[in-house]
Amino acid sequence: MIRATRPSWALALLALPLALLLGAGAVQARLTIEVTGGVEAAQPIAVVPFGVSEGLIPKEDVAAVIAADLARSGRFRPMPTRDMLALPSTHEEVDLRDWSLLGMNSLVIGRVEQEGTGYRVSFTLYDVFRGEQLASTTLTTTPSGLRITAHRIADQIYEKLTGQPGVAATRIAYITSTGRGEGQTVALRVSDADGYNPQTIVSSGDPILSPAWSPDGRRLAYVSFENRRPAIYVQDLASGRRDLVASYPGINGSPAFSPDGQRLAMTLSKDGNPNIYVLNLLTRELTQLTDHFGIDTEPAWSPDGQDILFTSDRGGNPQIYRMSTAGGPAERVSFDGDYNARASYAPGGRSITMVSRVNGQFRIAVQDLQQGYTRLLSNGSLDESPSFAPNGSMVIYATVHGGRGVLATASVDGGGNQRLSQDSGEVREPAWSPMMK
Amino acid sequence: MTHSSILHSIPRPSRSLARGVLVGALVTLLAACASEPKRGPVAEMPASRPAPATTAPLPVERPTYRGPWEDPSSPLYQRTIYFDYDSTEIKPEYIALMRNHAAYLGTNTSTRVTLEGHTDERGTREYNLALGDQRAESVRRFMVAEGVIPEQMATLSYGEERPADPGRLESAWQRNRRVIIQY
Numbered sequence: 004m005i006r007a008t009r010p011s012w013a014l015a016l017l018a019l020p021l022a023l024l025l026g027a028g029a030v031q032a033r034l035t036i037e038v039t040g041g042v043e044a045a046q047p048i049a050v051v052p053f054g055v056s057e058g059l060i061p062k063e064d065v066a067a068v069i070a071a072d073l074a075r076s077g078r079f080r081p082m083p084t085r086d087m088l089a090l091p092s093t094h095e096e097v098d099l100r101d102w103s104l105l106g107m108n109s110l111v112i113g114r115v116e117q118e119g120t121g122y123r124v125s126f127t128l129y130d131v132f133r134g135e136q137l138a139s140t141t142l143t144t145t146p147s148g149l150r151i152t153a154h155r156i157a158d159q160i161y162e163k164l165t166g167q168p169g170v171a172a173t174r175i176a177y178i179t180s181t182g183r184g185e186g187q188t189v190a191l192r193v194s195d196a197d198g199y200n201p202q203t204i205v206s207s208g209d210p211i212l213s214p215a216w217s218p219d220g221r222r223l224a225y226v227s228f229e230n231r232r233p234a235i236y237v238q239d240l241a242s243g244r245r246d247l248v249a250s251y252p253g254i255n256g257s258p259a260f261s262p263d264g265q266r267l268a269m270t271l272s273k274d275g276n277p278n279i280y281v282l283n284l285l286t287r288e289l290t291q292l293t294d295h296f297g298i299d300t301e302p303a304w305s306p307d308g309q310d311i312l313f314t315s316d317r318g319g320n321p322q323i324y325r326m327s328t329a330g331g332p333a334e335r336v337s338f339d340g341d342y343n344a345r346a347s348y349a350p351g352g353r354s355i356t357m358v359s360r361v362n363g364q365f366r367i368a369v370q371d372l373q374q375g376y377t378r379l380l381s382n383g384s385l386d387e388s389p390s391f392a393p394n395g396s397m398v399i400y401a402t403v404h405g406g407r408g409v410l411a412t413a414s415v416d417g418g419g420n421q422r423l424s425q426d427s428g429e430v431r432e433p434a435w436s437p438m439m440k
Numbered sequence: 441m442t443h444s445s446i447l448h449s450i451p452r453p454s455r456s457l458a459r460g461v462l463v464g465a466l467v468t469l470l471a472a473c474a475s476e477p478k479r480g481p482v483a484e485m486p487a488s489r490p491a492p493a494t495t496a497p498l499p500v501e502r503p504t505y506r507g508p509w510e511d512p513s514s515p516l517y518q519r520t521i522y523f524d525y526d527s528t529e530i531k532p533e534y535i536a537l538m539r540n541h542a543a544y545l546g547t548n549t550s551t552r553v554t555l556e557g558h559t560d561e562r563g564t565r566e567y568n569l570a571l572g573d574q575r576a577e578s579v580r581r582f583m584v585a586e587g588v589i590p591e592q593m594a595t596l597s598y599g600e601e602r603p604a605d606p607g608r609l610e611s612a613w614q615r616n617r618r619v620i621i622q623y
Contacts, residue, residue: 183606210601212565226569232596233569254573254597257566270570272597275577277570298570314567320526321567342526345564358564365562385608387564403608432565 034198034423045080053113054092065153072157072171121145170392174436176214181428214434224258268302303347314344356389380413390435401431515540519621528574542586554622557597560613572597
């Protein structure tokens with residue numbers, strides 16, 4: 004016998020303090036990252052512990068943060084500090100032959116010094132074989148900015164050595180949930196790409212879903228059921244100010260910012276079935292893009308803002324279609340299998356990632372739009388919500404591990420894979436931020 | 441809502457408190473006309489109240505009878521329609537159930553229902569939100585064809601966000617692919 008999901012009064016009373024308690028506890032929880040493979044092709048690099056001026060105890064181990072960032076990219080294999088034969092922190096102390104003998108391709112040294120109430124952080128990157136300095140930079144920071152400074156240094160090193168911008172200084176938005184039914188607490192959170200500095204953006208006893216970044220990384224759009232109906236909000240992260248932008252009858256879902264940040268694509272079913280609309284955030288003018296009797300949802304803009312990808316079941320099962328943002332006909336983009344959904348473009352626009360059902364398993368796929376071939380990036384059974392890193396090197400997605408919702412990253416270009424989980428509760432719907440200015 | 445921090449908490453208490461007051465008023469109203477099921481949209485959800493004061497007698501945990509859909513011997517007690525995977529099609533075995541509700545709503549035109557659509561967890565969340573919406577819409581269309589006034593019904597999709605069974609097996613998924621007629 005199935006009963007309504009409505010609990011009794013007594014249950015609701017019990018669930019109330021529990022929900023608040025879990026919510027408070029979750030603020031402390033941080034995503035922890037474990038590398039799950041794919042590091043064979045990684046380059047050896049030594050990041051020597053940074054020297055510090057006498058008496059100074061920096062808040063962060065800058066070299067350790069840099070090494071962890073480089074390791075997470077899957078492209079580098081940092082040398083453990085205990086294997087180092089010398090710990091140089093100035094150019095004069097460096098003997099590149101030592102590092103060559105240890106099989107290192109690259110060497111990073113640096114120093115952290117007091118500057119006013121903050122720090123001055125300098126680093127030098129060497130090509131060990133050529134005996135050359137590839138980069139040497141000094142940055143200044145407040146004490147609380149030391150960790151993000153370390154991420155920026157990691158990104159400079161990554162870019163020098165791979166030719167591609169790094170993503171260590173980016174952020175991830177995700178949804179967490181603890182408890183069930185009336186005792187459920189759902190939160191939209193944002194953390195650094197390494198899981199540190201988690202901040203709760205909004206929390207509710209009702210579902211929150213579909214976080215989407217503005218192109219400048221300053222705002223998030225999301226769907227919240229806090230008024231017992233789905234509605235779309237846009238929230239400024241720095242001020243916390245938020246706007247209710249869509250609250251029509253039926254579903255209000257799948258917000259997606261245009262590349263210029265001025266429009267928001269979304270799914271509305273106000274006229275009986277889900278269609279794609281575009282809301283101009285300045286004029287509040289709403290334009291209907293699709294008009295079909297089936298389900299049209301999950302819009303995603305092309306990087307040039309000319310096209311929109313979306314999921315439609317107009318062909319009998321969900322597939323990816325593409326149409327011009329100026330309107331007109333839609334063309335089908337996905338052809339492999341009988342379930343392809345929630346597509347989004349890679350930063351360059353040459354490929355897309357989506358959820359594909361393969362032999363009954365939901366997996367993350369990447370389809371090359373020029374060559375047409377599709378490659379699977381994941382091997383779970385309920386994988387969803389893929390989101391490209393802003394340099395296109397990785398895709399972060401939601402998966403199930405040990406019966407719990409966790410996040411995972413998969414490399415697109417041959418780097419490593421990782422799993423990001425919380426000690427308790429579910430984590431889902433990751434959205435990788437754009438590059439942070 | 442404070443704008444000084446980025447934290448936007450939407451805690452249950454304030455909302456529940458407001459709901460509690462409204463429901464309290466509603467209970468009074470119901471007591472006045474107990475035989476006629478009548479309700480506002482707020483009564484949809486259970487009320488939470490502030491923790492009972494130790495000196496006051498505890499409120500009696502007796503659910504107020506709101507209509508025949510709460511009576512296990514009534515045909516209206518069956519309020520859930522189940523669906524096949526990725527389908528919005530109503531299966532023949534649920535037609536009698538829906539006709540019972542259509543007949544009741546047809547003679548009780550002041551009664552309002554929400555058709556609440558749900559899916560299992562497979563597939564993407566937003567597609568499932570749309571699928572739940574279309575399941576509710578299928579039921580709504582059937583009920584309109586059976587003579588129910590459209591204004592008596594609202595649809596609401598939770599997609600996969602509110603499973604009846606949190607399991608990750610087909611047995612749980614079956615229970616989650618549903619539309620509930622909520623009075």
